[in-house]
Amino acid sequence: xxxxxxxxxxxxxxxxxxxNREILAIKVFHPKVLxxxxxxxxxxxxxxxxxxxxxxxxxxxFAALSNGLYLCFxxxxxxxxxxxxxxxxxxxxxxxxxxxxxxxxYIDMRILGGLTITDSIEDFIEKKDLGxxxxxxxxxxxxxxxxxxxxxKPTLMDQSFIAGVGNIYADEIxxxxxxxxxxxxxxxxxxxxxxxxxxxxxxxxxAIAIKADVNQMSKTWLLPSRKTHENCPRxxxxxxxxxxxxxxxxFCPHCQK
DNA sequence: TTATATGTTCTTGT
DNA sequence: TACAAGAACATATA
Numbered sequence: 001x002x003x004x005x006x007x008x009x010x011x012x013x014x015x016x017x018x019x020n021r022e023i024l025a026i027k028v029f030h031p032k033v034l035x036x037x038x039x040x041x042x043x044x045x046x047x048x049x050x051x052x053x054x055x056x057x058x059x060x061x062f063a064a065l066s067n068g069l070y071l072c073f074x075x076x077x078x079x080x081x082x083x084x085x086x087x088x089x090x091x092x093x094x095x096x097x098x099x100x101x102x103x104x105x106y107i108d109m110r111i112l113g114g115l116t117i118t119d120s121i122e123d124f125i126e127k128k129d130l131g132x133x134x135x136x137x138x139x140x141x142x143x144x145x146x147x148x149x150x151x152x153k154p155t156l157m158d159q160s161f162i163a164g165v166g167n168i169y170a171d172e173i174x175x176x177x178x179x180x181x182x183x184x185x186x187x188x189x190x191x192x193x194x195x196x197x198x199x200x201x202x203x204x205x206x207a208i209a210i211k212a213d214v215n216q217m218s219k220t221w222l223l224p225s226r227k228t229h230e231n232c233p234r235x236x237x238x239x240x241x242x243x244x245x246x247x248x249x250x251f252c253p254h255c256q257k
Numbered sequence: 258t259t260a261t262a263t264g265t266t267c268t269t270g271t
Numbered sequence: 272t273a274c275a276a277g278a279a280c281a282t283a284t285a
Contacts, residue, residue, distance in 0.1 A: 002263065002264080003263060003264090006263080032280090032281090059263095059264080074264080074265085075263090075264085076263085076264055076265080076280095077262070077263050077264050077265095078262085078263080078264095078281095078282085078283090079264095092282090109281075109282055109283070110262090110264095110280080110281050110282055110283085111280080111281060111282090112264055112265070112280065112281075113264080113265095128265095148273085148274095149273080149274075150273090150274065150275090151274090151275085154274090154275085157264095159264090159265080166263055166264070167262095167263060167264080168263055169263090245275075245276070245277090246276070246277060246278085247262095247263090247264095248261075248262080
């Protein structure tokens with residue numbers, strides 16, 4: 001479930017399992033997983049290198065190699081990592097890095113994600129037209145984004161404005177800020193905009209702290225009840241589901257004005 | 258069998 | 272120009 005908190009969780013997992021270990025082999029199990037890079041080039045650049053550190057921007061993960069390049073991961077809708085020592089290849093493994101200590105599998109059932117190599121994170125962000133990371137964005141920039149016309153939830157989710165917020169955390173952020181996803185950006189008061197900004201940071205940080213695990217989420221959150229016919233954790237009235245920009249959107253019409 | 262699923266990108270319409 | 276809406280990608284599950 002790879003939005004910002006999930007990707008940050010993958011980053012910490014990657015640090016624990018893959019940093020400072022020699023890459024002995026890479027395996028590509030599905031041709032579509034490599035983006036803008038050939039298997040040959042990937043092998044050339046990765047073999048016998050070590051990962052030295054990681055960075056995250058929005059939903060993208062960058063792993064710095066000892067040769068100065070970066071391996072960039074995007075997890076699409078169903079991507080994740082799994083480190084294992086022995087046994088069978090995990091289902092839907094699309095790419096794998098072998099170390100002496102074990103194997104890091106990049107798993108992605110739907111293959112909507114993928115990986116590539118870049119020599120500059122800044123160029124990568126520029127090319128992908130990504131806005132500032134949702135955890136680093138400053139209030140002034142956030143305020144400016146809300147000045148353009150458009151609908152609140154799609155604006156929050158647009159990666160060129162703010163990088164990292166996806167469909168389900170957008171629902172949670174709006175629920176915590178008590179704002180209706182269909183509101184127009186320009187209809188927000190300064191106070192509402194400030195609340196939205198604060199709640200965005202708060203929700204994302206909290207989600208990272210619990211490793212984006214739905215089972216550990218507070219009972220005051222919408223996400224555990226983000227299904228049809230569930231009730232709002234705040235007012236107990238039924239949660240509504242609408243389709244917005246082709247995505248399921250859950251909210252409480254009573255609490256979110 | 259149909260609807261839905263956490264993302265991105267492209268096309269078409271307003 | 273900028274925003275909205277839908278499809279496509281590949282696969283699983285209810």
